Amino acid sequence: MSDVPILKVENLCKSYGDLEVLKSVSFEVHKGEKKVFVGPSGTGKSTLLRCINQLTLPDSGFVYLNGEEIVHSGKKINAYRQKMGMVFQNFNLFDHLTAVRNVELALLKVKKMDKKSAREKAMYELEQVGMADRAYFYPAQLSGGQAQRVSIARALAMDPEVMLFDESTSALDPELKREVMEVMRTLAAQGMTCIVVTHEMKFATSFATEIYLMEKGEIVEHGPPSEIPTSPNFVKTRAFMGSYADE
Amino acid sequence: MDNLTNTPVPLDGLSGFFQGALDSFISQIPFWQDILLPALWNGLLVTMQLVIMTAPFGFLLGLLVAVSRVYGPKPVKWLAQLYVIFFRGCPLLVLLFILYFGLPSIGIVLGSFMSALVGFILCNSAYNSEYLRGGLQSIKRGQLLAARSLGMTKAQGVLYVVVPQALRRALPGVSNEFIYLIKYSSLAYVVAVIELTGAAKIIASKYFMFFEAFAAVGVFYLVLVTITTLGVHWLEKKYAIPGVSGVDGKVTKEH
Numbered sequence: 219m220s221d222v223p224i225l226k227v228e229n230l231c232k233s234y235g236d237l238e239v240l241k242s243v244s245f246e247v248h249k250g251e252k253k254v255f256v257g258p259s260g261t262g263k264s265t266l267l268r269c270i271n272q273l274t275l276p277d278s279g280f281v282y283l284n285g286e287e288i289v290h291s292g293k294k295i296n297a298y299r300q301k302m303g304m305v306f307q308n309f310n311l312f313d314h315l316t317a318v319r320n321v322e323l324a325l326l327k328v329k330k331m332d333k334k335s336a337r338e339k340a341m342y343e344l345e346q347v348g349m350a351d352r353a354y355f356y357p358a359q360l361s362g363g364q365a366q367r368v369s370i371a372r373a374l375a376m377d378p379e380v381m382l383f384d385e386s387t388s389a390l391d392p393e394l395k396r397e398v399m400e401v402m403r404t405l406a407a408q409g410m411t412c413i414v415v416t417h418e419m420k421f422a423t424s425f426a427t428e429i430y431l432m433e434k435g436e437i438v439e440h441g442p443p444s445e446i447p448t449s450p451n452f453v454k455t456r457a458f459m460g461s462y463a464d465e
Numbered sequence: 466m467d468n469l470t471n472t473p474v475p476l477d478g479l480s481g482f483f484q485g486a487l488d489s490f491i492s493q494i495p496f497w498q499d500i501l502l503p504a505l506w507n508g509l510l511v512t513m514q515l516v517i518m519t520a521p522f523g524f525l526l527g528l529l530v531a532v533s534r535v536y537g538p539k540p541v542k543w544l545a546q547l548y549v550i551f552f553r554g555c556p557l558l559v560l561l562f563i564l565y566f567g568l569p570s571i572g573i574v575l576g577s578f579m580s581a582l583v584g585f586i587l588c589n590s591a592y593n594s595e596y597l598r599g600g601l602q603s604i605k606r607g608q609l610l611a612a613r614s615l616g617m618t619k620a621q622g623v624l625y626v627v628v629p630q631a632l633r634r635a636l637p638g639v640s641n642e643f644i645y646l647i648k649y650s651s652l653a654y655v656v657a658v659i660e661l662t663g664a665a666k667i668i669a670s671k672y673f674m675f676f677e678a679f680a681a682v683g684v685f686y687l688v689l690v691t692i693t694t695l696g697v698h699w700l701e702k703k704y705a706i707p708g709v710s711g712v713d714g715k716v717t718k719e720h
Contacts, residue, residue, distance in 0.1 A: 271614060273610055273613060273614060293618075296613075296618055304611075304614040306610070306611060308607055310605075310611035311611070312608060312611070313608070313630060313706070314629050314633065324617060327621050327625055328615060356709075357708060358707040359708075373614075376615055
């Protein structure tokens with residue numbers, strides 16, 4: 219079962235002009251694994267996530283979802299994207315819709331569910347992240363942590379096989395970070411496969427099954443959370459990261 | 466002081482003036498009742514037909530052009546831009562002349578009302594498209610990214626996520642354009658559509674009552690514009706959403 223990885227990234231490259239953001243990045247994710255990417259800002263971690271679900275088109279390389287190549291899948295990418303839930307740093311909730319309608323929009327328009335089941339599903343997902351009591355609030359009326367939890371519910375509603383967290387706690391105050399991390403931990407405990415980009419080292423070590431250290435568009439080291447924080451590479455890189463001290 | 470206070474006011478003269486004005490007004494009542502107001506009423510109906518038929522098409526076409534300009538593939542983008550340059554750049558009067566007097570020479574006869582309608586729709590949509598383009602471009606890129614990350618197509622993301630927000634932002638501009646439309650609909654007169662202004666012009670010339678006729682027309686337009694303005698305020702309030710439009714929206718329980 220775990221022979222075919224849920225997600226396999228092969229020699230992914232991306233440049234913006236002369237700037238090589240990703241230099242042939244490869245890794246695999248199996249079901250239930252939590253891969254956490256750490257590294258200094260501007261090393262291509264977020265670009266990597268976006269190249270995985272093709273929000274940014276990679277220049278070369280391959281991404282396989284359950285063994286199917288998706289970089290060159292044309293219109294089928296919309297179906298693949300549903301299986302990769304993405305959580306953004308800035309939440310990106312749809313500003314004109316209430317929390318519950320944020321969650322149900324794609325259920326109605328993409329999954330073509332009927333209104334009643336879509337609403338039920340949306341409310342269920344909001345309950346999972348503890349936001350059911352804010353279902354009829356607009357994004358502007360939610361705190362950052364609440365908004366991020368709604369955006370997690372929105373991604374979960376599509377029943378993804380893997381969740382991509384793009385610095386999903388970076389824009390939050392320490393207290394609000396905690397409530398989002400709590401939701402992520404609960405998800406992980408339920409067996410959700412996660413790829414996380416973060417700057418929170420403490421969270422990374424307690425959350426990850428494997429930590430990837432990225433620097434200048436490359437994976438310079440990877441290993442279990444027990445090894446990475448003490449590895450020479452990490453200690454060296456750590457100096458450049460500055461804000462790695464957790465709250 | 467005493468002198469001033471004791472000076473008798475020429476009451477006779479003043480009341481005489483009012484009396485004269487009143488008499489002349491009373492003598493005009495048949496003119497207003499039987500001639501001017503019925504004519505203006507008919508004109509008003511034509512004006513309203515023009516405005517009501519132009520507005521939805523002008524809006525939808527404007528939206529199509531705006532979306533094409535912002536999200537269309539390159540050739541479509543250029544085409545939409547050309548459309549705006551042409552129909553916003555061409556004076557409406559000239560456009561109406563071309564449609565009404567010019568097109569028949571190449572075998573296309575639209576007739577008065579149709580010429581006015583087509584001219585208004587082209588002009589109205591070109592201006593609306595610019596307001597709507599501004600609205601579309603003001604929506605953060607992350608909104609569409611999030612839509613796409615959920616598996617929506619680009620068209621779905623634009624339609625269900627970007628456009629509803631952009632419309633709220635563009636509403637003041639679009640309603641401004643609607644009010645302009647009410648007023649420039651008077652240009653239909655030049656292609657022989659007897660709308661409000663045209664009707665007034667005819668009566669004014671025939672009875673030599675320019676002041677009365679055009680003053681009355683002014684009031685008609687004022688009422689139309691005021692009603693529209695109130696309608697727009699109502700719309701803005703009704704569709705207001707906290708964080709999206711300027712007007713504060715309430716938290717509403719939706720079902």
